Amino acid sequence: MLTNSEINSYLENGYLIRRAALSGPDIETYRKAIDRLLHKCLIDRVHDGYLRYIDGERDDIWGVNNVFHPSIREDALVDSLANPQILDVIESLIGKRLRYHLCTLLVNSEKKPYHINWHRDAASDGEVPQEVLNSRLRSHVQLNGALYDDDSLYIVPGSHCRELTDAERSVLREKPNEEMPHQLVVELKAGDIVFYNSSILHKGKNTNRKIRQTLHYAIVAITSESHPLNPDNPTDQEWLNDPEFLGNLPDRLKPLFDNWLKYR
Numbered sequence: 001m002l003t004n005s006e007i008n009s010y011l012e013n014g015y016l017i018r019r020a021a022l023s024g025p026d027i028e029t030y031r032k033a034i035d036r037l038l039h040k041c042l043i044d045r046v047h048d049g050y051l052r053y054i055d056g057e058r059d060d061i062w063g064v065n066n067v068f069h070p071s072i073r074e075d076a077l078v079d080s081l082a083n084p085q086i087l088d089v090i091e092s093l094i095g096k097r098l099r100y101h102l103c104t105l106l107v108n109s110e111k112k113p114y115h116i117n118w119h120r121d122a123a124s125d126g127e128v129p130q131e132v133l134n135s136r137l138r139s140h141v142q143l144n145g146a147l148y149d150d151d152s153l154y155i156v157p158g159s160h161c162r163e164l165t166d167a168e169r170s171v172l173r174e175k176p177n178e179e180m181p182h183q184l185v186v187e188l189k190a191g192d193i194v195f196y197n198s199s200i201l202h203k204g205k206n207t208n209r210k211i212r213q214t215l216h217y218a219i220v221a222i223t224s225e226s227h228p229l230n231p232d233n234p235t236d237q238e239w240l241n242d243p244e245f246l247g248n249l250p251d252r253l254k255p256l257f258d259n260w261l262k263y264r
């Protein structure tokens with residue numbers, strides 16, 4: 001699926017952009033599913049606890065967590081995780097033994113600017129020891145799949161595999177959403193997908209509320225170091241045990257959710 005040069009570029013830079021990965025019909029199908037899902041969240045007010053609120057206040061959102069939850073689930077979005085343009089790429093990057101980790105939707109806020117601080121996903125202050133960063137090079141893949149043109153994700157290429165520089169540390173401590181040395185705005189057209197290592201320094205910014213519907217998924221690799229029943233995983237997703245959900249998954253996704261149960 002990927003060339004060696006694409007894989008090496010991902011490992012070296014911490015991200016890989018696949019242009020026009022999603023077809024026009026897929027984009028249309030996913031957008032419609034998201035419109036229905038947002039209606040359930042914002043008008044019917046189901047699934048409140050999983051909304052990503054701007055500034056923690058409950059009047060505007062920038063995303064929805066756990067979009068496979070039965071109260072809002074849309075089959076088209078479940079299927080999107082099995083899209084070969086997503087799953088084949090993830091397999092090329094981290095192997096075929098995979099475990100579900102997160103399925104989120106990122107959207108534009110309606111009233112307030114969206115601007116979150118620079119961070120690494122596992123450490124909001126960015127401080128992660130070198131050996132841990134080394135161990136995460138192929139431990140997982142995160143992605144943003146744009147259904148509308150999206151320039152909200154900012155990254156520092158190459159920062160996933162090294163500790164912070166003094167200049168980065170001072171931005172994180174003193175002005176944590178301002179310009180970072182060597183920052184790159186990830187410019188995605190509708191249908192483009194960026195795959196990235198979530199240890200990369202990154203932030204989100206959409207201060208003028210430009211329309212955004214972006215799939216935000218993460219999958220982890222099962223390795224010899226994976227722990228059965230990992231206690232770090234969220235425990236509030238009992239719905240993922242639902243036999244109806246598990247029984248109706250696309251075949252390619254079944255092992256990912258079986259492994260979620262085994263290695264949780």
Ligand SMILES: O=C(O)CCC(=O)C(=O)O
Pocket residue numbers: 106116121144152153202203204205
């Ligand atoms: O808006 C984005 O693309 C960044 C999201 C992000 O950093 C996060 O979910 O931790």
